[in-house]
Amino acid sequence: MNTMLQAARVGIATLSFEAVSFEHRGQPLLAEVSLRLEGCRRTLVLGPNGAGKSLLMRLAHGLLTPSRGQVRWDGPPTRQAMVFQRPVLLKRSARDNLLHALAVKGTPWRLRRLLADGALAHFGLADLARRPARVLSGGEQQRLALARAWLLAPDMLFLDEPTAALDPAAIRAVEAAVDDFHRAGTRILMSTHDLHQARRLADEVIFLCGGRLLERTPAERFFSAPATPEAAAFLRGELIG
Ligand SMILES: Nc1ncnc2c1ncn2[C@@H]1O[C@H](COP(=O)(O)OP(=O)(O)OP(=O)(O)O)[C@@H](O)[C@H]1O
Numbered sequence: 001m002n003t004m005l006q007a008a009r010v011g012i013a014t015l016s017f018e019a020v021s022f023e024h025r026g027q028p029l030l031a032e033v034s035l036r037l038e039g040c041r042r043t044l045v046l047g048p049n050g051a052g053k054s055l056l057m058r059l060a061h062g063l064l065t066p067s068r069g070q071v072r073w074d075g076p077p078t079r080q081a082m083v084f085q086r087p088v089l090l091k092r093s094a095r096d097n098l099l100h101a102l103a104v105k106g107t108p109w110r111l112r113r114l115l116a117d118g119a120l121a122h123f124g125l126a127d128l129a130r131r132p133a134r135v136l137s138g139g140e141q142q143r144l145a146l147a148r149a150w151l152l153a154p155d156m157l158f159l160d161e162p163t164a165a166l167d168p169a170a171i172r173a174v175e176a177a178v179d180d181f182h183r184a185g186t187r188i189l190m191s192t193h194d195l196h197q198a199r200r201l202a203d204e205v206i207f208l209c210g211g212r213l214l215e216r217t218p219a220e221r222f223f224s225a226p227a228t229p230e231a232a233a234f235l236r237g238e239l240i241g
Contacts, residue, residue, distance in 0.1 A: 013075030139170025
């Protein structure tokens with residue numbers, strides 16, 4: 001689908017966190033995180049509630065500014081998109097949400113309808129094209145947010161607990177979409193509390209706890225032999241943080 005949109009990717013800029021800290025009213029919420037993301041892997045961000053997963057992604061996407069340290073992109077200009085637990089949609093129809101995103105992207109108007117309808121069909125939303133986006137169910141809204149991200153053809157996609165409130169079928173649809181992005185060469189950074197989902201999707205895991213990055217490990221190793229006692233306890237379902 002939409003290979004035209006995805007074809008031109010030529011290597012994604014490296015994203016570096018250099019000793020990044022984020023504080024609020026003097027309280028450290030993320031401490032001295034250093035990290036480099038290259039290539040187009042699927043990196044899952046795991047950790048207990050309040051670990052700093054959302055903060056990490058918002059800093060990476062440029063929605064927040066570090067209190068100290070630097071977030072850097074090195075390489076060609078990077079198209080980014082972010083999908084949140086609760087999608088942010090315009091008070092317009094599902095189709096108009098997509099047409100608007102294409103207009104902002106600068107897509108020639110003759111192509112917009114074709115691309116929007118292709119994305120609606122691919123994400124199972126063709127019958128809902130004219131329905132106001134904000135009355136769609138949670139799962140439908142999330143598919144619409146993914147369709148919109150797809151049309152932006154991002155080099156890097158951030159997903160912050162995108163399946164937290166969804167039923168099993170909707171979760172499968174989101175995971176299939178993540179596969180689509182991955183196959184199209186998009187780098188994925190995604191947080192989840194669903195360890196089964198993390199096993200299904202992850203190439204590697206970043207583990208945060210108490211605002212510190214404790215591990216970055218290939219997925220298989222993380223789940224079979226985590227390097228830190230905190231991650232081992234987390235995987236056993238113990239309360240940590
Ligand atoms: N913009 C902000 N200003 C002040 N404090 C914040 C801000 N964003 C997050 N926090 C605090 O920082 C800590 C980490 O929040 P964050 O949302 O990153 O955690 P999380 O790992 O995503 O948690 P959860 O799994 O519960 O969603 C929390 O204690 C939260 O209250």
